[in-house]
Amino acid sequence: MELITNFLSGSVQIEAYLGLSLIMFFAGIYGFLSRKSLLMILISIELMLNAADINFVVFNRYLYPGHLEGFYFTLFTIAIAACETAVAIAIIINIYRNLNSVEVGNLDEMKE
């Protein structure tokens, strides 16, 4: 309850944000390693990228409020992440056309 009121009045501890971004980051890593569908893997990667973005914004806002470096970095990162997603989705669609499936288990053509 206190957290919510703090959030509304604008005085959240920096630790809360950093904890959030850490949880997002490692959830992303876990998802990347455990998910079976290529799309879910892509979503996990997006989680990781966004965790880093949150870090940048929070550090900038709380620790170095005079500068804008972190904000700019985040803007660029979002744009780059969009490109990555576009290319990855295109490749996944291509895989779907070739295999009729986007499961990781089917990508075993080149196994030893």
Added chain:
Amino acid sequence: MDYSSFLQMNEEFSLLMVMLFLLIYDIFAGEKGSKYFQPIALVLFAAHTLLNCIPRDAFSIAGGMYQYVPMQTYVKTILNIGTFIVLLQAHKFLNEDANRIKRGEFYFLTLSTLLGMYFMISSGNFLMFFIGLETASIPMATLVAFDKYNRKSAEAGAKYILSAVFASSISLFGMSLIYGSTGTLYFSDLATLITASPLTIMAFVFFSVGLFFKISLVPFHLWTPDVYEGAQTNITSYLSVISKGAAVFVLFTLLTKVFGHLVTQWQPILYGLAVVSITVANVFAIRQQNLKRFLAFSSISQAGYILLAIISGTALGMTSLVYYVLVYMFSNLAAFGVISVIENQTKKVLMSDYNGLYQTNPRLSFVMMLALFSLAGIPPFAGFFSKFFVFSAAAQQGYYVLVFIALLNTIISLYYYLLVIKAMFLNKSENPIEVVKSDFPVKLSFVICTLGILLVGLFSTIYDQIGLLSFGM
């Protein structure tokens, strides 16, 4: 604000002009003009290479975002020559009926990855570095998945993009921690601000994953064999030489410039990575039958040798690193060139297919032999000298055990390189690969590679010239 200082980015602007010209030419050339597309592209790129091969004085523009030191010209020139050779080798593949329509895309994507590497090399800020890294790796994924109707190619593309983005997002998280602990992202400021606190060490470990992935060192190498096998062979050679060469140079400058205060932390990390990379890759290379996978593991172990130059962190290390990349480029591109020529015509990539290659294709097997001797480091060829300099750079800093392990591994690597040579020259075969015809650009690329392998080691001026500039780094 005065933007004229941006014009100092000669290399980037001239490459961008070549790219844009080719893109527009490809769209508007029509039936008649498209015949001349590749010759024009090759001539333009050669002109770009020649125009930008003379080092200038160091400068930094855009408030330190872009930092130029003379050494970068040599590295960029090496990358240019390598790209030129790859484009020559891809000439025939792109002239086939199925691929003719995709020529423009191939050139544009290849050159845009090169542009990304330029920015990565010259970056003076983590933002610039990250943009360069991604500009180098996103078009690369589309290149890997270039053959839309080939299942292997699509599979390799997915593996490449997903693991590349995974690595770069870990790297990005590391950058955010660096920003959090120091408050700046400029390399020049970070050099003094970074101290060995637990947070910065963790940030460094996260950050370096992105580069280790690009260089494909051993715990980060799992994508390499599959992607190398699935991608079209010319793209594989580009991936194994150009992309790796740019990344090792950047790793060296970052470690010495930005993470200079963490030297006691990163030296053991690199030590372990070098030992593991060389050994594991060698052991796996022995049992490969597919030559592209075989060269993939060979290139991982070569990356391990390059780490010996990085770990020294000295000017000698820098010189030997650039020299090693130069020699490695010639040898690896020659080997991949032979494989691609043969694969394009006969679809054969297995080692057993190469039995008796000497009877039918003596010249190709000769080039392949030179390349493999150079990769293994047999004395008269350039590979021996590059390995020698790398070892001496590491030994100068007292890493005798590491050099000894690397030397033992060269013996193992000699075994598997000789397996291919034995298959080509000694093994008899009932139906050897037919006589392979190659067109003029491919022949020219083999001539360049052969001259490079034979002469770069013998002309000491090349090494001295690189050494002259390495003190500024």
